Amino acid sequence: MTKKDWLEGCKQMIPVAVGYIPLGIAGGMALQSAGFSTFGIFLMSLLVYAGAAQFMTASMAAAGATVPSIILMTFFLNLRHLLMSSSISGYLKKKSYPFLLLFSHTLTDEAFGLNTHRFTTGNWSPEKGLAANILAYSSWVLSTVAGGMIGTTLHIHTAVVNYVLIAMFICMLLEQFVSKAHLVVGIVAGISAVILKALLQHNISLVIAALIASFAGYLLDSRRQEKPEKEEAMQYDK
């Protein structure tokens, strides 16, 4: 990776890395009050690196949840990365194993959103993407450790802190509306996610809603292009 990759990659990730600071500090504070040492917080951010799951862990651990139950909830919450990893894989051709292993470890929601947007708009490479991801990763690890050291001396409304993440997601959502079909998929995903969450009361609703909506988009798109792509469509009709 050249110096230019680092500079250009990191530059694009600055808003995310800055957004991670208040989030990370809040996450670290929450984990500290749930009984984790600064070293434990450091290790969790380094090895797990999943903001939403770490917030959930803090609240579950504070409520006395067992280790297997927290791991299971983390699994369901992070299952969405299966879709992101599949979706981004097409841009990572002919890369070495170490590159792929590190790139996937740093594939958070935000890293995925930013990379997808940059790859589709051009002037982007896997190397710049990895540089950008590493900046966000460092920001998260350092901020959660700082939060752990500050501890519970500072009181901020959790809704305010959590909203940093949502505001970031809204910006990333807007960048994904690249066609009318994508807008329709977004609306379907939003409505089905709300309904499923209200019905199931479980994080798996996210994954189901995303699957339903992306499949609906696929059907919509295939139908519109049925005539010119008839032969291709027939191959996959079972």
Next chain:
Amino acid sequence: MTSSQMWLIIGMAVVTYLPRVLPVLMLSNREISAPLKKWMSFIPVAIFSALVFSDIFFWNDTFNAHPFDNAKLIPSIIVFYLAYKTKNMLLSMMMGVLAIALMLYVV
């Protein structure tokens, strides 16, 4: 750090890393069929929309679409509008956080 915390971190790391790494390892050096590609192009928008809407319409873990009870709704409209108009992510985020802080502490 207690040993149960250590096992917790290891377990979380494994269940988080596998869904992140396996598709990349299995798919990145393979030609993906056109229908699969088309389906995958809708995944980003589907995920972000699901993440956003399943969060902002819930307040204290229950569905709530009242703009004054649910303090996330009005700030979200502001962020949507600003992000669309200015394309400035940091500014939009900051105004949204400011808006929810005002909703919670002032209103």
